Amino acid sequence: MEGLFFNVNGGYVEGIVRGYRNSLLSGQNYNNLTQCETIDDVKLQLGPAYGDFLAALPPNPSTSALAGKMTDKMVSEFRYLIAQSVGSTAKFLEYLTYGYMIDNIALLITGTLHERDTRELLERCHPLGWFETLPVLCVATNIEELYNSVLIETPLAAYFKGSLSHQDLDELNIEIVRNTLYKNYLEDFYNFVNSHPDFAGPTQEVMSEILQFEADRRSINITLNSFGTELSKQERRKLYPEFGNLYPEGSLMLSRAEDVEGVALAVSAVADYKNFFDAVGLSQGGGGLGGMGGGPADGKSLEDLFYQKEMEMSKVLFTRQFTPAVVYGWMKLKEQEIRNVTWISECIAQNQKERIGNFISVF
Amino acid sequence: MASATTYKDRQLLAVIGDEDSVTGLLLAGIGHVTEGAGGQRNFLVVDAKTETSQIEQAFQNFTQERKDIAVLLINQHVAERIRHSLDSFADPFPAVLEIPSKDHPYDPEKDSVLKRVRRLFGE
């Protein structure tokens, strides 16, 4: 029943995204890419998928230029989608951009704090996190002005309000600000897909799952990365999103964890995460933080496993119909693809062929 | 011969290079911003838009004006742009070291110091 009227508004967008999905690089493409000798070869291999976007690149471009062009393509495709969507689907797509906006705002805050010319920063901003009023923020010369304009001008006001004051922007480490915003964003997004009547059914189901995973991943990462820093346990706890498979018991245990073993214990309730920790050998206690860096024998780190899991979930999203969640899946897959290609070309450019297989391909 | 006072307080490393090199070296912890208003940084990011005069100025600043820099690291392709300054700079302090960057592998032929080595041995 829930799919009955979906196609009235969202059918076209969904169709387009399914088309986009087919142009994602497959295992075969990656195989070809890993055989390349130069960046030019890589460029050639990417030709069918990226076409015109790579044409402007000079011969033997730098990897960052290549990645930039690939991102451009993703951005233009996404812009097309957002232009074609209406109603709740459009709102959903907007939510997807908020994550990038947070990064952009964090960048501007950093620039303003150090009294740099923030206009120069605009081109460093992620194009997906671009919104019309972003340049307005550059007018702000001190942090209080910036804070006020963020509240007025940006869709992120809700994430600032209530959890961050303008003094906080000044005093807290930018990473804490960023993660606080991200936490609020995830919670809001989760709330949005769960409460909006249009999303009842498949969207709510799959998005809840994937957002819960995202929330857990952030909590775990924050905990692991905070060891050995001045981040206190109370502050750390404030950064955990208040939902997810680990919430509330796991989060509580995470907030108390003092070492990697504590984290492993906290996540052991969820089978997937337990497997990850077992796979990288963290739960044995022998690994420690150093071991985590070095990674286990097969070269996969915890982050790699999380990415792998995310990609699989994104892939599974496409088995669902009548939902804008496929856009989310496509974006994640596309981002991973750009990362993969960057990695491969980096390996080629720097003659580190032995690690070239260290990317994640799910097709 | 350098007297002891000229380098006892030289503790810092400085870097002029492309974004990746600078980021990496800063991650290693060499970054330093002097305290007080208008704090001076000990690094300069050079990209395609950076004027040669800016590089030149940073080079003079790090080698002549600042007395707290012991080693100046400079990307070789950046060094190429101000080669004449490098060639004419002969003081032992700070030590100027040409380093490779990600996109420009190291070429010993261009190194000012190695050139001197070669010349000395008549190669």
Add this chain to the structure above:
Amino acid sequence: MSGAVGREPVFPTRQSLGLMKSKLKGAETGHSLLKRKSEALTKRFREITRRIDEAKQKMGRVMQIAAFSLAEVSYAVGGDIGYQVQESAKQARFRVRAKQENVSGVFLPQFESYTQEGVNDFALTGLGKGGQQIQRCRETYARAVETLVELASLQTAFLILDEVIKVVNRRVNAIEHVIIPRTENTIKYINSELDELDREEFYRLKKVSGKKQRDNAAADAEILAARQKAAAEEAGKSPAAEEPGAADVLGEQEDNDVIF
């Protein structure tokens, strides 16, 4: 030879001859010492040059590995951390300390890297994701920078040694080709002057003594004549035996004069 090198402007006296002789001796000792110093330095210099060459090659590899670890970071973070890193840098954590090493009296600085404890500008960078890669990257780069610092020490040593060796060699050559020949020339000059003086003196003394002899002979003859006259006047006794003895004494005095 003497025209090109010249000699010191001294009076040809015995005192300055002594001075010159000790100067020559000093110059010779100095020359051999400096020569040895120069050899020691050159040996060191060649060693450093070789090590620089090696270290530069090594640097190429190390920097490549480090750059690759940065690629890992950008893979894990999925974005650019450059700007943030540049802005968060405040206090240098990685510093160097200069030590001195004494090589044949030349002080060569040795940079020694150390990390300032408790300073960490990037502890929270990558908190959300990629933190582990960033930590790893930091370690890799810290190791790379250590290599760079090592190379910097070598290079500084190279520049200083280069300079010092030039100075020492200049001194060695100056002593060998200027100071020693000039001192030798001076000694030769003084000797010849002194000989000349001696010969003049000898001649003068000879002249004087000849004159004295003649005077004495005249006086003696007078005395003899007087005595003979007296003897002839007093008695028929002869005191002629004393006269050759007096001539002998005169001859001896003459010899003494020449030697003294």
